Amino acid sequence: MKKIIPILFVVALISCNKQSDQIQALQKRVDSLEKKVAESYKPGFGEFMSGIQVHHNKLWFAGQNENWKLADFEIHEIMEAIVNIKKYQKDRKESEMIDMLNPALDNLDIAIEKQDPKLFKNSFISLTNTCNTCHRKTEFEFNVVKIPDQPPLSNQDFRNQLEKK
Known part of the structure; x- marks a missing residue:
């Protein structure tokens, strides 16, 4: 019995040492992964806004052509861009204020659902004005949004293709 206790003690020490090595290896992996995540690409706020600007423009021409889809x-x-702004740029003041766009977007969404050109136009104007209000409140007043007067892309037909057939 006296010989078994020291043997068990040695086995326990070896086992603890192995566990310690495993813990250190796992910690190195965690540290490495945390560094990769911290250094991974995430779009900047301006990139999201540029994307929104293009969609805002295309939305206008789709509505003007009654291409409701x-x-x-x-x-x-x-x-979706707004959701991603709040996810990837949550520490910015602008992200905290972006929800002010929701009522205007909801009204515009209703206009699209109803396929109502007049309601669409009024709701789109409201969205555009709300964008500018947000820009002023976040000290980006120099960035003024307006109703588009030409499509952003020349290689897209905004007319409703179903009407052509």
């Missing part, structure tokens, strides 16, 4: 797609792209 395209308008629905574009408004949801804007909404």
